[in-house]
Amino acid sequence: MTNWYQQHDFPRLPLSPDSELPALSVIALDTLTLITAKGDDTISYLQGQLTCDLVSLDKTASTLAAHCDAKGKVWSALRMFHHLDGIAYTQPSSIAEKQLTEIKKYGIFSKVTFETSELVLLGIAGEKADNAMLSRYIGDGDVRATQTGTAVRLAPNRWMLAIEASEADQLLSELGDRATLSDAALWDLLELRAAIPALSASTSSEFIPQSLNLQALDAISFKKGCYTGQETVARAKYRGINKRATYLLQGEASTAPKAGDAMERSVGENWRSGGTILSGYQFDNGQALALVVMPNNLDDDTQFRLADASEIWQKLPLPYSLEDA
Known part of the structure; x- marks a missing residue:
């Protein structure tokens, strides 16, 4: 990697969820x-x-x-x-x-x-x-x-x-x-x-493209010829075998959510495995965002929390539609 970045000061900006970003x-x-x-x-x-x-x-x-x-x-x-x-x-x-x-x-x-x-x-x-x-x-x-x-x-x-x-x-x-x-x-x-997925060493080779919403982001062509993995991708579209999607969640966290961390979901009064975090960001006030791969059939009133934490997280609207994607 070039050392150009070290020659300049690129600080972390102090931000809250409601902060106005620089023009x-x-x-x-x-x-x-x-x-x-x-x-x-x-x-x-x-x-x-x-x-x-x-x-x-x-x-x-x-x-x-x-x-x-x-x-x-x-x-x-x-x-x-x-x-x-x-x-x-x-x-x-x-x-x-x-x-x-x-x-x-x-x-x-x-x-x-x-x-x-x-x-x-x-x-x-x-x-x-x-x-x-x-x-x-x-x-x-x-x-x-x-x-x-x-x-x-x-x-x-x-x-x-x-x-x-x-x-x-x-x-x-x-x-x-x-x-x-x-x-x-x-x-x-x-x-x-923007709910754009990014994979890391801990999440690579774990999910098919549709579980990452890549069909909704125009990253998949269903009309081109063969490519590596195409059979699975096509089955997910035409046979409905995909049971997961990526969602944007917000809640309080003691540290920034990391790729590969677990998110739990409420099932009645109990908590079960809910999904895998792809990426996260923590604001200065302790609030955080995370992109999480989860089951795509959860009830609207499902609650979420980070594993080994008690703070409740909520699902936010995606900036694009998953319907018919």
């Missing part, structure tokens, strides 16, 4: 890893490995995708986009080495080369993010070339940049006091509120 923030995404794929067979090779349809992916758009094992369990959830003369994707650094090893296994039979990139990854967010980025990176669509890399618009007023250190320095200098610098915790919060 323009630059976020150090040093907890993510960027991997690039190049070669004549890049698109066709990845098309046979991932759940998304890269053949149809416009160069001005990005997509989420799942990389599954042969049983349809997800190694990692990826953000894919065209980058320079190939394809690039991001994922949490904690799972990147394992995922890269798996996706390279059959690459020796194709003209494709994978590399871990040393580019700087930055998040740009806030109500002024679109104005700042659209005026800086001219072009069409949500994926745009920069001086040294790529700018990806993930949602209104939320961007991810993959750029060289020199361009990152220039960006910070030009934005100056207009932008608030933040560590990756702010990005984690934005991803949680």
Whole structure:
């Protein structure tokens, strides 16, 4: 990983659930890893490995995708986009080495080369993010070339940049006091509120894509050809074998919920295993958020709590629909 982040001060911002976020923030995404794929067979090779349809992916758009094992369990959830003369994707650094090893296994039979990139990854967010980025990176669509890399618009007023250190320095200098610098915790919060799943070493190879809501996030193509794990993914859609989904919960916690932690659910007056936490964030007032994979048929009045804790958690509305997804 580049040491560029250590040359700048990206503090953790003090936030509560009701805090107004900065109008323009630059976020150090040093907890993510960027991997690039190049070669004549890049698109066709990845098309046979991932759940998304890269053949149809416009160069001005990005997509989420799942990389599954042969049983349809997800190694990692990826953000894919065209980058320079190939394809690039991001994922949490904690799972990147394992995922890269798996996706390279059959690459020796194709003209494709994978590399871990040393580019700087930055998040740009806030109500002024679109104005700042659209005026800086001219072009069409949500994926745009920069001086040294790529700018990806993930949602209104939320961007991810993959750029060289020199361009990152220039960006910070030009934005100056207009932008608030933040560590990756702010990005984690934005991803949680968007209910976008991220896998880690403790949750990799545990869930099929539909249990992570990836069908609702347009990360699965049911019309493309074969890919690793497709049979399980198709059965989950057409035969209804999936019995889990990912939900956003909020409650009080003594520490930030961690990937792999257990969430319990109420069953009458008793408590039973409820689900597995994918990611979490703790506010300064002790309140916390967590993305949790749980049964998708729980009653609306079901209560939740962290294992070995007594505080009650509540389910929050998802920012997208799971109906008919």
